[in-house]
Amino acid sequence: MENNLKKVDIIFEIDEKQSPLAILEKTVKRPADEIILDLIDSGLKGRGGAGFPTGLKWKFTRNEDSEVKYVICNADEGEPGTFKDREIIDRVPEKIFAGMAICGFVIGAKEGYIYLRGEYNFLLKNLQKKLDEFNAGMKKTGIDFTIYIKSGSGAYVCGEESALFESMEGKRGEPRNKPPYPTVAGYNSKPTVINNVETLVYTTMICHMGPERFKALGTKDSRGSKVFSVSGDTPISGIYELELGMPLNEFVDGFGDGDTKAVQVGGASGHCVPRKKFNDTIIGFEGIPTGGSMMIFNSSRSMYNVLHDYLEFFTEESCGQCTPCRVGCQQLLKGIEAVKRGERPPAYLDDLKKLTATMKIAAKCGLGQSVGNPFNSIIDNFREEIIY
Amino acid sequence: MSTTEVLVKELVEKNGKTRNSLMPVLQGIVHNEHFLSEEALLCVARELDLSAADVYGTASFYTFLDTVPRGKNIVRVCKTITCHMKGKDEIIKALGNALKIKVGETTNDKKFTLLTANCLGWCHKGPVMLVNDDIYPDLTTQKALEIIEEYAKDVK
Numbered sequence: 001m002e003n004n005l006k007k008v009d010i011i012f013e014i015d016e017k018q019s020p021l022a023i024l025e026k027t028v029k030r031p032a033d034e035i036i037l038d039l040i041d042s043g044l045k046g047r048g049g050a051g052f053p054t055g056l057k058w059k060f061t062r063n064e065d066s067e068v069k070y071v072i073c074n075a076d077e078g079e080p081g082t083f084k085d086r087e088i089i090d091r092v093p094e095k096i097f098a099g100m101a102i103c104g105f106v107i108g109a110k111e112g113y114i115y116l117r118g119e120y121n122f123l124l125k126n127l128q129k130k131l132d133e134f135n136a137g138m139k140k141t142g143i144d145f146t147i148y149i150k151s152g153s154g155a156y157v158c159g160e161e162s163a164l165f166e167s168m169e170g171k172r173g174e175p176r177n178k179p180p181y182p183t184v185a186g187y188n189s190k191p192t193v194i195n196n197v198e199t200l201v202y203t204t205m206i207c208h209m210g211p212e213r214f215k216a217l218g219t220k221d222s223r224g225s226k227v228f229s230v231s232g233d234t235p236i237s238g239i240y241e242l243e244l245g246m247p248l249n250e251f252v253d254g255f256g257d258g259d260t261k262a263v264q265v266g267g268a269s270g271h272c273v274p275r276k277k278f279n280d281t282i283i284g285f286e287g288i289p290t291g292g293s294m295m296i297f298n299s300s301r302s303m304y305n306v307l308h309d310y311l312e313f314f315t316e317e318s319c320g321q322c323t324p325c326r327v328g329c330q331q332l333l334k335g336i337e338a339v340k341r342g343e344r345p346p347a348y349l350d351d352l353k354k355l356t357a358t359m360k361i362a363a364k365c366g367l368g369q370s371v372g373n374p375f376n377s378i379i380d381n382f383r384e385e386i387i388y
Numbered sequence: 389m390s391t392t393e394v395l396v397k398e399l400v401e402k403n404g405k406t407r408n409s410l411m412p413v414l415q416g417i418v419h420n421e422h423f424l425s426e427e428a429l430l431c432v433a434r435e436l437d438l439s440a441a442d443v444y445g446t447a448s449f450y451t452f453l454d455t456v457p458r459g460k461n462i463v464r465v466c467k468t469i470t471c472h473m474k475g476k477d478e479i480i481k482a483l484g485n486a487l488k489i490k491v492g493e494t495t496n497d498k499k500f501t502l503l504t505a506n507c508l509g510w511c512h513k514g515p516v517m518l519v520n521d522d523i524y525p526d527l528t529t530q531k532a533l534e535i536i537e538e539y540a541k542d543v544k
């Protein structure tokens with residue numbers, strides 16, 4: 001990458017002089033309100049997709065009056081094209097633990113859980129070992145917080161926070177109605193902070209280096225950096241920590257194979273951006289936000305196949321609880337197949353677009369609500385590929 | 389007591405007799421017996437004091453909590469978009485031919501079940517498959533067949 005992409009090294013940086021446990025010890029000597037102010041000041045927003053300001057989430061949960069509260073690390077990473085959390089868990093688990101414990105201190109929780117997707121079971125042994133050491137370290141230094149691991153069993157929707165609580169409670173992973181939000185009633189119906197793996201590492205690092213260094217990165221609406229998972233038609237697929245707010249054309253210059261036709265930003269539930277829009281698309285909360293998934297397609301790829309894959313994915317992973325999503329996903333899939341076979345006129349695609357609008361309003365959780373993102377962005381930009 | 393009953397009792401003992409233990413208990417059974425038999429589900433319901441329908445309802449929601457008999461080794465090839473682009477179809481075809489089964493089936497000797505999975509989180513190294521809990525990225529048909537042979541030899 002010899003271009004002007006701004007590489008950053010915060011997440012994976014190893015500081016020999018200060019271990020994550022030492023950062024934790026230092027941080028819990030400060031007043032909790034100050035830590036919250038630092039996080040708010042840093043501008044850190046959730047890295048799991050939804051982008052809620054982390055400092056506020058912690059503050060709301062701190063303000064809840066409850067004996068029992070929980071901190072949960074969302075390590076269910078199931079969005080197609082995303083693999084950065086796995087790498088973070090593998091390489092710098094202590095930074096995740098420290099972030100969870102700092103959160104526990106701030107909100108007044110004594111227990112934390114890491115919900116690790118079942119597909120990552122091979123990480124369990126090493127993670128548990130590191131965790132046992134860390135838990136022992138906390139005990140020794142008098143920090144009253146213990147972290148446990150819970151495993152998933154192969155359901156994408158369990159990454160949705162309320163479905164994740166249901167799963168931890170031994171139930172079907174069906175998202176709950178909101179409100180109440182997790183900050184009020186999460187795991188075991190107690191006030192809960194749930195954060196993405198990467199978000200928790202940034203909280204540790206912001207406590208370590210102060211909000212200034214973080215704030216100096218990115219743009220006004222998208223502070224800091226982010227770990228991107230780059231895959232598809234690229235000679236250099238992999239994991240890269242980059243400043244937020246970059247224009248997509250710079251990204252494509254750095255990662256494309258010279259023949260990039262489209263980039264799917266934000267995974268299957270994200271948006272597909274065609275070449276002609278690379279110049280005016282910003283990767284960040286002011287443009288297209290992403291949990292980190294960047295899938296690159298070159299001109300040899302059929303966008304019909306891409307959309308078909310996504311719709312198959314959603315049809316399979318929909319929890320089936322609400323009709324707009326359960327039936328909607330199936331009908332979208334059948335619909336594009338029918339148009340492709342010529343059994344339906346091209347104008348039928350516009351009816352299907354209306355269906356996604358209904359799903360956006362009527363579906364219960366983010367899964368059904370966001371199916372329209374890939375659907376409309378692919379239909380609008382690659383209509384002829386869907387029809388012929 | 390049958391071995392299944394013993395196993396369930398052990399798992400309940402270890403994880404606690406509460407509904408919150410249901411997932412780890414079911415996962416533990418699958419780990420040992422490769423699927424959840426009717427006997428196992430009923431036993432869990434009894435031990436955790438839940439209705440059998442509740443236990444089955446939870447189990448049937450999760451892809452990795454199988455309620456139909458599975459082979460000793462469960463092969464899951466990722467079929468999502470980037471692995472699709474990188475040739476998962478060839479991998480599935482080669483494995484199917486070698487094992488003489490189709491996706492969703494189990495070999496006669498109960499050694500292998502061939503399944504597909506959604507994105508396994510290794511898209512930069514596709515195609516990729518899980519065999520039980522172990523991950524195999526950067527597959528070629530050649531490599532996939534060699535891996536399966538290793539598992540076939542293993543008699544433990």
Ligand SMILES: Cc1cc2nc3c(=O)[nH]c(=O)nc-3n(C[C@H](O)[C@H](O)[C@H](O)COP(=O)(O)O)c2cc1C
Nearest residue numbers: 046047048074076077078159160161195196199366
């Ligand atoms: C269908 C669906 C799947 C999700 N999967 C994940 C996931 O795997 N990891 C994650 O961190 N957030 C996931 N989320 C977002 C979570 O609901 C939640 O917003 C997030 O964990 C909050 O953490 P953050 O504020 O640190 O981003 C998912 C949301 C939906 C609707």
Ligand code: SF4
Nearest residue numbers: 319321322325365368
């Ligand atoms: S939108 Fe889909 S995944 Fe979400 S609750 Fe409804 S059916 Fe389940």
Ligand code: FES
Nearest residue numbers: 466471508510511
């Ligand atoms: S698409 Fe196969 S691992 Fe992600």
